[in-house]
Amino acid sequence: xxxxxxxxxxxxxxxxxxxxxxxxxxxxxxxxxxxxxxxxxxxxxxxxxxxxxxxxxxxxxxxxxxxxxxxxxxxxxxxxxxxxxxxxxxxxxxxxxxxxxxxxxxxxxxxxxxxxxxxxxxxxxxxxxxxxxxxxxxxxxxxxxxxxxxxxxxxxxxxxxxxxxxxxxxxxxxxxxxxxxxxxxxxxxxxxxxxxxxxxxxxxxxxxxxxxxxxxxxxxxxxxxxxxxxxxxxxxxxxxxxxxxxxxxxxxxxxxxxxxxxxxxxxxxxxxxxxxxxxxxxxxxxxxxxxxxxxxxxxxxxxxxxxxxxxxxxxxxxxxxxxxxxxxxxxxxxxxxxxxxxxxxxxxxxxxxxxxxxxxxxxxxxxxxxxxxxxxxxxxxxxxxxxxxxxxxxxxxxxxxxxxxxxxxxxxxxxxxxxxxxxxxxxxxxxxxxxxxxxxxxxxxxxxxxxxxxxxxxxxxxxxxxxxxxxxxxxxxxxxxxxxxxxxxxxxxxxxxxxxxxxxxxxxxxxxxxxxxxxxxxxxxxxxxxxxxxxxxxxxxxxxxxxxxxxxxxxxxxxxxxxxxxxxxxxxxxxxxxxxxxxxxxxxxxxxxxxxxxxxxxxxxxxxxxxxxxxxxxxxxxxxxxxxxxxxxxxxxxxxxxxxxx
RNA sequence: GCCAGAGUAGCUCAGAGGUAGAGCACUUCCUUGGUAAGGAAGGGGUCGUGGGUUCAAUUCCCACCUCCGGCUCCA
Numbered sequence: 147x148x149x150x151x152x153x154x155x156x157x158x159x160x161x162x163x164x165x166x167x168x169x170x171x172x173x174x175x176x177x178x179x180x181x182x183x184x185x186x187x188x189x190x191x192x193x194x195x196x197x198x199x200x201x202x203x204x205x206x207x208x209x210x211x212x213x214x215x216x217x218x219x220x221x222x223x224x225x226x227x228x229x230x231x232x233x234x235x236x237x238x239x240x241x242x243x244x245x246x247x248x249x250x251x252x253x254x255x256x257x258x259x260x261x262x263x264x265x266x267x268x269x270x271x272x273x274x275x276x277x278x279x280x281x282x283x284x285x286x287x288x289x290x291x292x293x294x295x296x297x298x299x300x301x302x303x304x305x306x307x308x309x310x311x312x313x314x315x316x317x318x319x320x321x322x323x324x325x326x327x328x329x330x331x332x333x334x335x336x337x338x339x340x341x342x343x344x345x346x347x348x349x350x351x352x353x354x355x356x357x358x359x360x361x362x363x364x365x366x367x368x369x370x371x372x373x374x375x376x377x378x379x380x381x382x383x384x385x386x387x388x389x390x391x392x393x394x395x396x397x398x399x400x401x402x403x404x405x406x407x408x409x410x411x412x413x414x415x416x417x418x419x420x421x422x423x424x425x426x427x428x429x430x431x432x433x434x435x436x437x438x439x440x441x442x443x444x445x446x447x448x449x450x451x452x453x454x455x456x457x458x459x460x461x462x463x464x465x466x467x468x469x470x471x472x473x474x475x476x477x478x479x480x481x482x483x484x485x486x487x488x489x490x491x492x493x494x495x496x497x498x499x500x501x502x503x504x505x506x507x508x509x510x511x512x513x514x515x516x517x518x519x520x521x522x523x524x525x526x527x528x529x530x531x532x533x534x535x536x537x538x539x540x541x542x543x544x545x546x547x548x549x550x551x552x553x554x555x556x557x558x559x560x561x562x563x564x565x566x567x568x569x570x571x572x573x574x575x576x577x578x579x580x581x582x583x584x585x586x587x588x589x590x591x592x593x594x595x596x597x598x599x600x601x602x603x604x605x606x607x608x609x610x611x612x613x614x615x616x617x618x619x620x621x622x623x624x625x626x627x628x629x630x631x632x633x634x635x636x637x638x639x640x641x642x643x644x645x646x647x648x649x650x651x652x653x654x655x656x657x658x659x660x661x662x663x664x665x666x667x668x669x670x671x672x673x674x675x676x677x678x679x680x681x682x683x684x685x686x687x688x689x690x691x692x693x694x695x696x697x698x699x700x701x702x703x704x705x706x707x708x709x710x711x712x713x714x715x716x717x718x719x720x721x722x723x724x725x726x727x728x729x730x731x732x733x734x735x736x737x738x739x740x741x742x743x744x745x746x747x748x749x750x751x752x753x754x755x756x757x758x759x760x761x762x763x764x765x766x767x768x769x770x771x772x773x774x775x776x777x778x779x780x781x782x783x784x785x786x787x788x789x790x791x792x
Numbered sequence: 793g794c795c796a797g798a799g800u801a802g803c804u805c806a807g808a809g810g811u812a813g814a815g816c817a818c819u820u821c822c823u824u825g826g827u828a829a830g831g832a833a834g835g836g837g838u839c840g841u842g843g844g845u846u847c848a849a850u851u852c853c854c855a856c857c858u859c860c861g862g863c864u865c866c867a
């Protein structure tokens with residue numbers, strides 16, 4: 147007998163060699179139907195894999211990440227089987243489960259192309275196969291056996307993967323007529339895959355390397371119930387409505403014109419007001435925290451970026467330098483603000499007593515992004531960073547770093563970005579030539595970041611190879627409407643640029659010392675931040691940010707004169723207000739202005755004129771009753787204060 | 793940059809080798825109204841751009857531009 151310990155701490159005895167599925171069946175037949183994988187001694191296993199020693203056991207259902215993972219991973223194999231039967235000779239790359247569904251990278255071979263029009267037949271084939279209730283079986287084989295199997299099949303991608311595996315045994319999984327190299331775990335059978343949807347096709351380089359061949363990636367998702375699939379498809383539809391590109395156009399916030407150039411956003415009046423509201427908000431916060439604002443030009447001599455290392459690293463992939471007509475001097479569009487800020491630092495001598503120096507700028511930078519990369523406002527070629535550089539002494543670094551974390555969390559809280567993630571981005575230890583500076587400086591900087599994040603009890607993930615070329619980063623990411631993560635705030639520790647720009651301060655010992663530099667943004671760029679903000683709010687901005695706070699709706703044209711008087715009072719009170727004096731019925735005006743997401747609709751008719759009031763209607767909530775105009779002014783001001791009070 | 797798809801009115805989209813359509817928006821008129829669409833009439837399109845095939849191309853073919861989904865990249 148073996149002892150199985152369950153997550154609640156209870157222990158039961160079973161005969162040796164029992165599997166997780168049998169255990170689930172003994173607990174309840176219904177549980178056995180709903181369970182997809184097992185976590186045995188902290189390893190995820192197939193349900194049908196026998197357990198031969200005492201173990202801890204967690205049964206993973208749909209709501210467990212491990213359960214979904216097995217479900218979708220098995221779905222990828224099912225899709226592969228369908229593909230193999232419809233496209234004989236197709237070669238297979240990798241086919242993992244992902245956050246929402248799964249994909250498989252395939253090489254259709256000899257000029258065959260798979261397009262979205264081909265997805266339906268593949269999906270139908272998957273449904274047909276799934277309903278056959280095919281069982282997944284696991285088999286351990288030697289490396290040689292595996293190589294023989296896949297080279298006979300002509301699956302060169304699989305043999306490439308296998309030849310790099312060092313394990314003595316390799317596992318293969320088979321369902322129906324399809325066998326794949328795979329670590330598992332898988333579902334016992336295809337039976338639970340009731341609802342299947344293939345979503346898109348895309349190109350993907352083999353092994354993520356652009357020098358390799360481009361394979362065809364097919365994305366799909368499956369569910370144990372049709373209802374869940376339907377809900378997911380509704381979610382995708384709803385998410386499309388929150389797309390910042392769509393709302394930006396609808397609300398006339400920004401636009402793009404091919405005549406200006408791709409990736410170069412044009413901010414319309416309302417979008418500009420929104421930006422300005424964000425800038426004013428952050429400026430206030432930064433001034434309170436001792437930041438000083440600077441302003442620097444949009445171009446800089448190419449030598450400046452040679453000094454910083456940006457030219458060597460990105461010069462070839464940047465907008466190329468422009469030159470002066472007479473002297474041929476070369477200037478680059480500013481890709482970063484830091485070199486300019488270093489020059490401002492160096493313009494005056496510094497004493498240890500004035501540190502830290504916190505230098506801020508809403509600096510517009512220009513970067514050549516590959517055409518295929520551009521994406522609405524989240525990836526553009528011209529954007530304004532809420533940039534700052536903090537020059538400090540080593541003994542001040544930790545506190546400075548932590549107070550920036552606090553500031554970012556504070557701003558995210560006000561913006562209601564509760565679902566963010568924090569990532570520590572370190573150097574790739576196997577690729578050190580990608581970075582500048584000494585090992586010693588890197589180790590110091592990485593240590594500083596890890597320690598500061600830990601002291602703030604910040605939940606972080608560590609990713610190697612994501613550092614900037616001059617230093618490691620702590621990045622804050624927020625998701626867009628469909629769950630794509632975008633980096634907004636970032637804090638970077640930099641020992642390298644101070645060396646390159648020969649930055650100094652005079653210490654208490656009257657000797658020259660090297661300051662440490664922190665690069666940091668909170669919004670990241672105004673463009674990307676606004677994009678994420680739009681998708682998180684559906685364009686229903688909080689009152690303090692809304693470019694237009696209220697719109698006056700006269701019941702009929704008879705009341706337009708009074709309405710215009712109210713308009714003047716409100717605008718003079720700094721409440722940006724519009725008037726809708728069209729010849730339309732009130733219901734129509736309400737509908738149109740609700741759709742414009744204006745926070746307050748102010749209705750004016752006979753009654754209001756008599757009493758000198760306005761009828762207030764809050765966007766999305768309806769009638770709030772009447773109040774005097776002055777009352778409304780102080781009401782709006784107090785609402786804004788509440789939104790910003792933390 | 794690479795793979796795949798798309799581009800028709802201001803917006804959302806239908807259409808077809810033979811004179812270009814709908815809804816919303818816009819203009820004018822009627823209507824003067826009380827909390828999410830009142831009625832009527834009207835204007836508006838080199839069908840992304842340039843080539844080619846054809847008696848005829850917005851439709852078929854080629855190239856380019858832009859956009860969308862990914863990949864790679866992201867100071």
